[in-house]
Amino acid sequence: MLTQAQAIAGEIIRLRRDIHQHPELSFQEYRTAALVADTLTEIGGIEIQTGVGRTGVVGQIGREEGPIIAIRADMDALPITESTGLPFSSQNTGAMHACGHDAHTAILLGAAHLLRQSFADESWRGGVRFLFQPSEESSDAQGISGATAMIADGALAGVDAVIALHVASDYPAGKLYFQNGYSLAAVDPFEAWIRGDGGHGAYPHNGSDPLYMLGPILTALYAIPSRRINPLKPCVVSLGQVSGGDVHNVIPNEVRLKGTIRSHDEETRRRLWREIEAALRLSEAMGGGYTLEISEGYPALYNDPEVNGWMRSAAQALAGPEAVVDAQFGMGAEDFAYMARQARGAMFMLGAAPADGMVRHHHTSSFDVDESVLALGAAVLAETARRFATGQLPNARPD
Ligand SMILES: [Zn+2]
Numbered sequence: 001m002l003t004q005a006q007a008i009a010g011e012i013i014r015l016r017r018d019i020h021q022h023p024e025l026s027f028q029e030y031r032t033a034a035l036v037a038d039t040l041t042e043i044g045g046i047e048i049q050t051g052v053g054r055t056g057v058v059g060q061i062g063r064e065e066g067p068i069i070a071i072r073a074d075m076d077a078l079p080i081t082e083s084t085g086l087p088f089s090s091q092n093t094g095a096m097h098a099c100g101h102d103a104h105t106a107i108l109l110g111a112a113h114l115l116r117q118s119f120a121d122e123s124w125r126g127g128v129r130f131l132f133q134p135s136e137e138s139s140d141a142q143g144i145s146g147a148t149a150m151i152a153d154g155a156l157a158g159v160d161a162v163i164a165l166h167v168a169s170d171y172p173a174g175k176l177y178f179q180n181g182y183s184l185a186a187v188d189p190f191e192a193w194i195r196g197d198g199g200h201g202a203y204p205h206n207g208s209d210p211l212y213m214l215g216p217i218l219t220a221l222y223a224i225p226s227r228r229i230n231p232l233k234p235c236v237v238s239l240g241q242v243s244g245g246d247v248h249n250v251i252p253n254e255v256r257l258k259g260t261i262r263s264h265d266e267e268t269r270r271r272l273w274r275e276i277e278a279a280l281r282l283s284e285a286m287g288g289g290y291t292l293e294i295s296e297g298y299p300a301l302y303n304d305p306e307v308n309g310w311m312r313s314a315a316q317a318l319a320g321p322e323a324v325v326d327a328q329f330g331m332g333a334e335d336f337a338y339m340a341r342q343a344r345g346a347m348f349m350l351g352a353a354p355a356d357g358m359v360r361h362h363h364t365s366s367f368d369v370d371e372s373v374l375a376l377g378a379a380v381l382a383e384t385a386r387r388f389a390t391g392q393l394p395n396a397r398p399d
């Protein structure tokens with residue numbers, strides 16, 4: 001499979017560069033979706049559905065009656081102006097593939113190509129579904145992101161397992177990283193207002209001062225992970241904005257806070273919500289009040305150990321055991337987590353640090369990946385799906 005993938009590496013890179021040059025923001029992936037549908041048509045033998053989850057594309061190959069494994073790639077770019085100076089830099093000012101979703105889309109097209117070849121010369125018992133998903137980076141006003149939109153349109157119906165990868169520009173090229181169980185965080189943004197009764201700075205006793213209330217509330221908020229949550233449960237409470245007041249001698253009526261709450265398991269998640277409320281309630285003891293709005297964001301990614309094991313052994317077989325690394329992914333988030341709740345799912349990280357040794361962090365204008373790893377990514381996804389579809393994996397169908 002790796003040899004076959006390397007034979008089409010040039011085509012995968014060409015697709016990646018094409019998509020990179022024409023980045024489209026979340027839920028606006030029209031050109032990308034058309035390129036995907038055209039490429040799948042060229043490959044042939046794939047049933048194609050467009051407009052799934054607004055701008056998503058679904059392809060399917062194999063036998064519909066058998067078990068089905070889905071492979072997911074996200075297609076959206078970020079509102080960043082590219083500064084890499086690459087010859088195939090973004091032509092859409094203010095949009096850039098700065099998270100590698102261009103690579104994911106090209107890799108999945110490569111995998112579709114490989115699986116088409118495999119389907120032609122092997123007896124398949126099941127099917128493979130390709131999920132080209134819009135809008136991973138952001139949700140609309142109703143809190144709907146691409147994964148949720150695709151699920152709502154039935155893209156995961158009948159799927160027994162779902163797999164994906166994410167390129168990682170900070171990890172050495174060609175290494176593959178796996179983590180069983182919870183591996184990325186649930187992310188809940190929140191906004192809060194501490195309310196008082198402001199007035200003349202010379203007469204603080206005549207009202208109540210929300211800036212003064214802010215002190216103990218900040219202490220309480222930052223103490224939640226260390227004092228109120230079991231230290232064995234990963235969690236984060238971070239503030240990104242505090243604002244209130246305008247001039248030196250006026251006590252404002254309110255102070256506004258914005259922050260993020262991150263956790264793995266649901267119990268810790270709900271406990272964090274309650275503790276944030278409790279911290280804000282301190283304002284009441286100081287003569288004020290508060291409003292708290294928590295928006296429920298992406299859930300934590302749970303990597304099913306068995307499905308993860310299928311990808312891990314395909315990776316070991318193709319890249320060698322020394323290329324496979326057990327790692328902890330951290331407290332970032334991925335809306336693939338919604339899909340991994342619909343069917344057993346797992347995602348691995350594909351190390352893709354460019355050889356120039358420059359810092360290429362995700363979500364920055366200098367982001368880039370080492371394109372030499374794209375064929376490997378396609379091979380690992382395709383090989384896992386091939387083994388699944390040809391009935392070589394134990395327990396490939398859930399009980
Ligand atoms: Zn991202």
Ligand SMILES: [Zn+2]
Pocket residue numbers: 099100101136166
């Ligand atoms: Zn991403």
